[in-house]
Amino acid sequence: xxxxxxxxxxxxxxxxxxxxxxxxxxxxxxxxxxxxxxxxxxxxxxxxxxxxxxxxxxxxxxxxxxxxxxxxxxxxxxxxxxxxxxxxxxxxxxxxxxxxxxxxxxxxxxxxxxxxxxxxxxxxxxxxxxxxxxxxxxxxxxxxxxxxxxxxxxxxxxxxxxxxxxxxxxxxxxxxxxxxxxxxxxxxxxxxxxxxxxxxxxxxxxxxxxxxxxxxxxxxxxxxxxxxxxxxxxxxxxxxxxxxxxxxxxxxxxxxxxxxxxxxxxxxxxxxxxxxxxxxxxxxxxxx
Numbered sequence: 001x002x003x004x005x006x007x008x009x010x011x012x013x014x015x016x017x018x019x020x021x022x023x024x025x026x027x028x029x030x031x032x033x034x035x036x037x038x039x040x041x042x043x044x045x046x047x048x049x050x051x052x053x054x055x056x057x058x059x060x061x062x063x064x065x066x067x068x069x070x071x072x073x074x075x076x077x078x079x080x081x082x083x084x085x086x087x088x089x090x091x092x093x094x095x096x097x098x099x100x101x102x103x104x105x106x107x108x109x110x111x112x113x114x115x116x117x118x119x120x121x122x123x124x125x126x127x128x129x130x131x132x133x134x135x136x137x138x139x140x141x142x143x144x145x146x147x148x149x150x151x152x153x154x155x156x157x158x159x160x161x162x163x164x165x166x167x168x169x170x171x172x173x174x175x176x177x178x179x180x181x182x183x184x185x186x187x188x189x190x191x192x193x194x195x196x197x198x199x200x201x202x203x204x205x206x207x208x209x210x211x212x213x214x215x216x217x218x219x220x221x222x223x224x225x226x227x228x229x230x231x232x233x234x235x236x237x238x239x240x241x242x243x244x245x246x247x248x249x250x251x252x253x254x255x256x257x258x259x260x261x262x263x264x265x266x267x268x269x270x271x272x273x274x275x276x277x278x279x280x281x282x283x284x285x286x287x288x
Contacts, residue, residue, distance in 0.1 A: 003034050003035055003036045003074050004033055004034070004035040004036070005035065005036050005037060005038075006035055006036070006037040007037070007038070008021065008037070008038065008039055008089075011024075011037075011089055013149055014149050014156075014157065014160060019090050019091070019094040019095055019097075019098065019161050019164060020042075020088045020089055020090035020145075020160070020164055021039075021089055021090065021091075022087065022088070022089035023086070023087070023088050023089075023142070023145045023146050023149045023160070024086070024087050024146075025046075025084065025085070025086050025087075025142075025146060026084070026085055026086075026087065027083065027084050028048075028050065028077055028080040028083040028084070028085060029080065029083075030080070031050075031076065031077065031078045031079065031080060032076040032077050032078070033076060034053065034074050034075065034076045035074070035075070035076065036071075036072050036073065036074055036075075037071065037072070037089075038071050038072065039071055039089050039090060039091050039092075040068055040069065040070055040071055040089070040090055040091065040092045040095070040112070041068065041069040041087055041088070041089050042066070042067075042068050042087070042088040042089075042090070043066065043067055043068070043069065043085055043086070043087055044066050044085065044086040044088075044135075044138060044139070044142055045061055045062060045063050045064065045065045045066070045083070045084075045085050046063060046084045046085065046086060046135075046139060047063050047082060047083065047084040048062065048063060048080065048081050048082035048083035048084060049061065049062035049063070049080075049081050049082075049083065050062075050077040050078060050079055050080040050081065050083050051077070051078040051079045052067070052075070052076075052077060052127075053074075053075060053076050053077075053078060054069060054073055054074070054075035054076075055073055055074070055075070058078075059127070061077075061127065063135075064129055064130045064131075064132075064134075064135045064213070065127055065128065065129055065130075066111075066127070066128040066130060066138065066171060067111075067126065067127040067128065068111050068112055068126075070092075070114075071092065086139075086142045086146075088142070088145065088164065088167075090164070092112065092113070095112065095168065098161070098165055099165070099168060099169075102168070102169065102172055105172045105173075105175075105176055106175065106176055107171070107172035107173060107174065107175025107176035108168070108172040108175075108176075110126040110175060111126055111128070111171055111172060111175055112168070112172075114126055126175075128171065128174065128175060129213045130174065130213070131186075131187045131190050131191075131211075131212045131213050132190070132191075132194065132210070132211040132212055133190045133193075133194065134174060134190075137170065138167065138170065138171070141163055141166060141167045141170070142167070144159075144163050145160055145163050145164060145167070148160045148163070184213075184214060184218060184222075185222075187212045187213050187214050188212070188214065188218075188219075188222045188226075190212065191208065191211055191212045191214070191219070194211055195234075195235060195238065196238060199235070199238055199239050199242060199261060199262045200260070200261070200262040201262070202262075203231070203232070203235055205219065205220070205231060205232075208231060219231060235262075236272055236276075237276070239261040239262045239263065240261070240272060240273055240276050240277070242260075242261045243257050243258070243261045243263075243269070243273060243281065244277070244284070246260060246261070247281060247284055247285045248285075254266055254269070254270065254281050254282060257269075257281070258270075269281070270282075
């Protein structure tokens with residue numbers, strides 16, 4: 001079967017000799033025809049979902065998935081739904097020149113040297129699903145690449161290549177976390193850090209799953225094992241601890257402190273505070 005071939009010259013948007021030679025952000029509205037190309041393609045899905053077809057297999061990919069399409073691998077994205085992607089195009093032989101210390105990395109080999117076709121537990125083993133904080137880091141690097149590609153500053157090829165090597169290393173290291181359990185543990189602690197820094201956000205268990213690769217069941221399990229409580233109980237505990245600090249260190253009234261700690265209802269806040277510490281917020285402040 002013959003496929004449409006996309007040439008490097010059709011895509012090149014970095015004028016100088018550089019690895020990579022093209023960085024682009026695209027919104028995909030219509031499905032791609034199956035096509036091939038002589039270069040490798042790193043794809044970061046930043047929004048939405050689609051069906052990825054490559055090497056005679058297909059699976060649904062969505063926001064926070066990252067994968068590499070190898071040279072001359074027939075592929076396409078079908079059934080796009082609100083899909084936005086970042087493509088970073090490069091020649092594998094050029095990348096290999098600058099990544100010698102990664103050549104023994106399982107993550108590097110799986111992502112950049114193997115085709116998307118190897119399965120583990122009925123899932124493609126070399127399609128990454130990044131956590132919320134990881135995709136933010138990856139998108140930050142990708143945005144820097146896009147900005148440099150669009151600018152005409154001297155030395156842009158040096159900056160582009162440097163950011164790309166950081167991105168390749170970051171993705172390889174993420175994949176290299178020893179096993180799925182270690183990745184899940186890492187994801188859980190990233191989730192905890194996010195909660196601590198954003199206590200006023202309204203969280204539900206379903207909302208928490210949007211911040212991580214963990215399922216609702218996994219999140220409940222980790223909270224029970226680590227903190228012996230539910231995610232919402234843990235969140236309320238953190239909010240109440242912050243409220244204690246504000247009661248001691250500020251002159252804010254009870255309603256202001258409740259709002260600053262993520263409680264929409266000051267009466268509910270007062271009840272929870274008394275349940276936790278045995279006194280009301282007003283009594284606690286009076287004795288400070």
